[in-house]
Structures are given as structure tokens and as C-alpha cells.
Amino acid sequence: MNLEDLIPTDEICARYKVKRTFVSSLYESGLIEIITVEETEYVHCDEISEFERLWRLHYDLDINLEGLEAIQHLLRQVKKLQKQNLELKNRLGLYE
Structure with a gap:
């Protein structure tokens, strides 16, 4: 993983004017991924x-x-159903 592709959480907090606890709670809930490199x-x-x-x-x-x-969770389900729908349409196209 390239360090250039990573944004420090402190910078995110400053840019979006959010508390560090908000970013941490998103991470703890599995909504975003936080990567730790050298204690940052x-x-x-x-x-x-x-x-x-x-x-x-x-x-x-x-x-x-x-x-x-x-x-x-609901958005993931919608994406999954959209993918299944597309696959079924493609399979159905073979029989038409």
C-alpha cells in the first residue's frame, strides 16, 4: 500500500470539522477502514x-x-440484488 494514497485521520477531522470520536465510531462499526502506520x-x-x-x-x-x-446494510443489499438482476437478465438473453 502506497503512503501517498493514505490521508491522516487528523487531516480528515480538520477538513470536515468532525471530532475524532466520529471517525473512530465509523471504524468501530465497520463502516470505514482505518490503517495504522507508525502510530498514525x-x-x-x-x-x-x-x-x-x-x-x-x-x-x-x-x-x-x-x-x-x-x-x-440496505445499500449493500440493493447492490447485491442489482448485480443478481443483471446476471439473470444476461442469462435470460441467452434463451431469447
Whole structure:
């Protein structure tokens, strides 16, 4: 993993004006991944869009951590069902 692709959690907290506990709670709930390198915690740049979505849901819509977990679960289910639907359409296309 390239250190250039990692963003320190302190920088995320400063940029988005969130407390460190919010980032930690997202990590503890499994909603984002935090990587520790030499006692400094980082978030991979690919996770930033997910963090931003969760941040907006929490601060703009006042959704608590449990609600974020439920939303995350439902979105994963929707993506899974969309993938299955596409696979079934492709299989059905073979018989038409």
C-alpha cells in the first residue's frame, strides 16, 4: 500500500470539522477502514467518498450511528440484488 494514497485521520477531522470520536465510531462499526502506520491512523483515499456520504447523512440529516449502519446494510443489499438482476437478465438473453 502506497503512503501517498493514505490521508491522516487528523487531516480528515480538520477538513470536515468532525471530532475524532466520529471517525473512530465509523471504524468501530465497520463502516470505514482505518490503517495504522507508525502510530498514525490513516484512511485510504478510496474510502473518502464513503466517509463523505456517511458524514452528510449524520450531520445534514441527523442520522445516528445505528441508522448509518442500517443504511449501509440496505445499500449493500440493493447492490447485491442489482448485480443478481443483471446476471439473470444476461442469462435470460441467452434463451431469447
